[in-house]
Amino acid sequence: MTVPPLTAPGSGGGLLDVARRRYLLRLLVRRELRSRYQGSLLGLGWSYVRPAVNFAVYFFVVGIFLKMSKSIPGYPVFLFSGMVLVSFFTEMLITSTWSVIGNAPLVQKIYLPREMFPVSSALVSAVHMVPGMAILWGGALLGGWRPSTLAFGSMALGLAIVAVLGLAFGLLFAGINVFFRDFGQVVDILNIVIPWTAPMIYPWTAVQDSAGNGLGLQIYLSNPLGTATLLFQRAFWWPADPRQAHLPDGTPTFPDGRHAFPDHLTVRGLGSLLAAVVLLGLAQMVFFRLQRRFAQEL
């Protein structure tokens, strides 16, 4: 028999440990799904109702009353492709922020890699995104969408950016929230702003109109969530647009002739993903330092 060495207990390997204990992660995700919908009439159906209401409000107010549908053909798909992604992101933030506090009895009694909790919350959010994605596919197919490499590539890249970014902020916020409970309120307020920082309801050209092509626009476009939203629009909306307009060289445009997407969107996407990964690394470092004091702060 080999003798295990003396090791310091509770000095886990962070996210790597979570990856190693996938079985536990699966059970935790199942537990959260189960407990959230236990005893609720609609069950998982609620994850259809919320985006549906959200969508209806924006569609009627912005699309019809403010006539956005006129300047953006296929506005429902345009709107919904961004909305699926942004809701995924905001839900991930909210649930992760409370994930450690919500598991206080466990955190105080048994040592687990604490990254487990934000990660499982993120996965639950991912499960909640599935119905939205299904509707998006259905809507896009109705609108004339056909699968293509560009569509799938854009979708995968957009998803990856949001998942990594959401996890990074989720970890960070979960850690901070243990020490400052006010932070939960801050996250709620952030979630009012976040949907408007991405070109989800309006076209990105609206920002270009106000800020010109200078630094302001570049700052706006450097938002990884915005880039991910544009990638999703390229994946679902553009191919499904019934009146596809483009320049002679094939560049997609809006009916008014302006570019539907900023130049070099794929490169921007890869850059965003890289930034998100770096951010995740930083968040993991901060979280790891903070988690040493979780048990006594809760």
Place this chain on the structure above:
Amino acid sequence: MESIVVDGVTKRFTLRHAHSIKEMTVRAARRQSLSERFTALDEVSVTVEQGESLALMGLNGSGKSTLLKLISGVMQPDAGSVGVRGRVAGLIEVGAGLHPDLTGKENIFLNAAILGMSKAETQARYDEIIAFSEIEKFLDTQVKFYSSGMFMRLGFSVAVHTDPDVFLVDEVLAVGDPPFQKKCLERIEQLHGEGRTLVIVSHDMGTLEKVCGRGVVLREGRVAFEGEITEAVDFLNPPDGPLDAARRQRGREEARLAAATLKAEKAAAAEAAELIEELMPGATALSDPQATLEYALSLAEGQEGMALEFGVFSGRTLRTITAARDGKNVFGFDSFEGLPEDWREGFPAGTFAVDAPPEVLGAELVVGLFEDTLPGFLDEHPEPVAFLHLDADLYSSTRTVLRHVGPRLRPGSVVVFDEFFGYPGWREHEYRAWTEYVERAGLRFRYEGYTRGNEQVILRITER
């Protein structure tokens, strides 16, 4: 080899008095401190050896639970280091990982996973966990409908089946009903017996003395005493006076004796089990002594001759024999003055004495020492012996009986020994007398049955 090394560990907590900006302003204006530092552990060093069972003792707030949390990794020390070898599992407030909305079954898997078990490991121990928890009927019920006792049992069962190298127990032995507590304690002792390291926090000194070898007493975050468990108990909770000290001493002696007896009994039972496997491959296992006697009597049915019992005592078994032999040729032998000499632990000379011989219809009692009564009896009754029930307990008495009655045994005769094996010292009594007699007389016999987990044996003469 050390299993846990706690080296110069200090742990401080910050107690914050103000939690909102308003409170902070008010306290600052009043020049009150916003927070307070509080040292829970101050340069504590403890080493626990592999397979040792250590008691962590101290009054409330002395830092016991904090130390346990540092060992389990839930908390990190501010200074010093903690090292642990292998997997740690804790019974630190069992049920922490149970979720009220999940069923008992789902919770078993979840809780086991939280404690570090894989799916396969959990499945392998699933039946054991359920049997231990005694909640089979409620496995598919949500845990929120459980009683607090069931909840606790479920949590405990999972925790004690997780195969840890180091097992931390925090004051959980005080919950549950007495039978379950006993079972938990046995399981903990078993874990200890398997060579696992135990660290136990409890205020129950009796339990600690029973389970632990060494005790560490903490006082205000420092190690105040470290040593032999009984000394640690006396240190923490000094005897009220010489009388109390003497009483404690007696209690400990008794506990030690009881533990030694229990150990000897287990060893004897194990030996008997071996004997059964080796010598009695075809023998029938019977559930209790009465069943054994009845089975033996059924074997002797039709065998011509007398039925003799040695050691009548209250006459209960003699009545059974009389009934089976139709009240013909049944004789009971006893002096009714109890054992003529000391037998095993707890049975000194004089045990089994009765005031007057019992009335047994259809059986004739022969009162007196076997040595004195047997020769005359046998002269008067020349028939063979068909059934012999030997409940004489002692080697000497059994030998006497066999010397006189043995020659009357015929092929087919059935002999029942009441205390043949399975107790400490059994090789020195009925078993020895029989083995010696068989060797001398050149008798051949077969084991026909025995009582499961008890001391009775049935054998039958095959030839002589």
